[in-house]
Amino acid sequence: MPNLTDCRDDFPILQRVLSNGQKLAFLDNAASTQRPSSVIQAISECYESYYSNVHRGIHTLSEESTERYERSRKSVATFINAKTDHEIIYTAGATAAVNTVAGSWGRQTIKQGDTILLTIAEHHANIVPWQQLSAETGCKLQFIPLDSDYRITTEAVSTALQKYQPKLFAFTAASNVLGTVSPVTDWTALAHQQGSTVLVDAAQAAPHQAMDVQAWDADFVVFSGHKVCGPTGIGVLYGRETLLESMPPFLGGGGMINRVTTEGFTAAELPEKFEAGTPPIAEAIGLEAAVKYIRSIGLEEIEQHEQTLARHAEAGLRQIEGVRVVSPENGEKSGIVSFDLSHAHAHDVAHSLSGRGIAVRAGHHCTMPLHHALEITATTRASFYFYNTREEADRLVEAIADIQEKFKPTGRRRRRRRAEGDRP
Numbered sequence: 001m002p003n004l005t006d007c008r009d010d011f012p013i014l015q016r017v018l019s020n021g022q023k024l025a026f027l028d029n030a031a032s033t034q035r036p037s038s039v040i041q042a043i044s045e046c047y048e049s050y051y052s053n054v055h056r057g058i059h060t061l062s063e064e065s066t067e068r069y070e071r072s073r074k075s076v077a078t079f080i081n082a083k084t085d086h087e088i089i090y091t092a093g094a095t096a097a098v099n100t101v102a103g104s105w106g107r108q109t110i111k112q113g114d115t116i117l118l119t120i121a122e123h124h125a126n127i128v129p130w131q132q133l134s135a136e137t138g139c140k141l142q143f144i145p146l147d148s149d150y151r152i153t154t155e156a157v158s159t160a161l162q163k164y165q166p167k168l169f170a171f172t173a174a175s176n177v178l179g180t181v182s183p184v185t186d187w188t189a190l191a192h193q194q195g196s197t198v199l200v201d202a203a204q205a206a207p208h209q210a211m212d213v214q215a216w217d218a219d220f221v222v223f224s225g226h227k228v229c230g231p232t233g234i235g236v237l238y239g240r241e242t243l244l245e246s247m248p249p250f251l252g253g254g255g256m257i258n259r260v261t262t263e264g265f266t267a268a269e270l271p272e273k274f275e276a277g278t279p280p281i282a283e284a285i286g287l288e289a290a291v292k293y294i295r296s297i298g299l300e301e302i303e304q305h306e307q308t309l310a311r312h313a314e315a316g317l318r319q320i321e322g323v324r325v326v327s328p329e330n331g332e333k334s335g336i337v338s339f340d341l342s343h344a345h346a347h348d349v350a351h352s353l354s355g356r357g358i359a360v361r362a363g364h365h366c367t368m369p370l371h372h373a374l375e376i377t378a379t380t381r382a383s384f385y386f387y388n389t390r391e392e393a394d395r396l397v398e399a400i401a402d403i404q405e406k407f408k409p410t411g412r413r414r415r416r417r418r419a420e421g422d423r424p
């Protein structure tokens with residue numbers, strides 16, 4: 001396992017001792033990662049030295065801000081290997097990016113009776129915009145189910161694509177709950193064989209694996225800045241240039257036009273066409289610093305480190321009686337481990353862990369349809385990143401063993417539950 005522990009010094013927040021005296025173990029990275037000093041400094045420097053609105057002013061600060069904003073776009077294009085930086089649209093996040101595709105491409109392309117194919121493992125960000133489009137257009141949504149080993153198999157993908165002939169196949173590159181990783185290139189190729197357009201939700205992939213949108217051959221790819229050590233309020237919509245060219249603008253306003261008269265407007269070229277209003281300027285500059293930092297660590301090293309930690313924690317959790325890990329036991333997986341305790345609700349688990357300085361997430365993780373399919377209302381999710389340590393993974397496992405024991409029904413509690421009609 002590569003030694004990445006030195007990186008911890010780059011993250012001021014990771015040095016924090018909590019008010020209860022506990023050392024912070026931050027295992028909530030799937031929700032949002034932390035920022036290294038270089039990102040914080042890039043944002044401060046922007047506001048302290050050269051901040052101004054972009055693309056508009058003919059003065060030094062505006063020119064400098066514009067130059068840095070566009071440099072960020074180039075860095076992000078390189079980060080995901082886009083063919084041109086015109087294919088990078090800055091949005092408010094992954095959610096806003098999916099909504100942009102639904103509101104622009106979707107409204108233009110999708111008609112009544114068309115099908116949009118999703119998997120049951122999607123985040124609400126990749127479900128609700130399509131449900132909204134369905135309410136508007138009368139298109140149908142179909143969901144590919146999990147197999148008995150918590151996987152969406154390529155066989156199931158292929159069968160569904162042939163059966164439904166969807167206009168769009170939108171799927172997550174890495175599940176934010178199950179820890180599973182999708183074979184994006186294979187699924188994209190299968191979808192294209194059926195003539196489907198492909199959107200890849202890379203919110204949980206971008207922080208952890210080297211992305212190559214050209215190798216994926218996806219039509220749209222979305223991810224968020226705050227999950228790659230960058231700022232909140234910025235995300236990326238990658239779109240194939242020819243597709244983006246053919247799509248109408250989504251939001252209207254300043255910045256996205258060529259000309260406006262009282263009769264109408266003409267849209268600007270890419271990428272401005274999709275960036276109405278003042279864009280996230282300091283956020284873009286922070287995002288550039290974030291992708292630079294991540295590349296300096298190395299995505300292969302990141303992936304290897306967090307997978308090792310997550311598998312170590314998962315193995316420990318599986319040893320504890322009454323703990324159900326909602327993930328396949330084998331195969332390629334990410335740094336996410338979600339689980340359910342027979343004796344304690346996920347919220348109680350997260351609360352107890354918090355008392356020990358361990359930050360995890362509890363609930364449905366914006367995947368209600370997935371939790372419904374799993375027949376669990378809530379899970380506890382530990383999500384590792386490159387700055388986490390083996391000691392933190394061990395702390396988690398020890399704490400879960402202890403919590404499971406503490407919440408074990410006593411004879412009296414068991415009798416009371418039976419009297420109330422609960423199964424023991």
Ligand SMILES: Cc1ncc(COP(=O)(O)O)c(C=O)c1O
Nearest residue numbers: 093094095123125176203204224
């Ligand atoms: C798989 C997945 N997709 C989309 C999103 C939405 O990201 P954001 O809230 O940054 O827009 C998330 C956030 O947790 C996610 O995990």
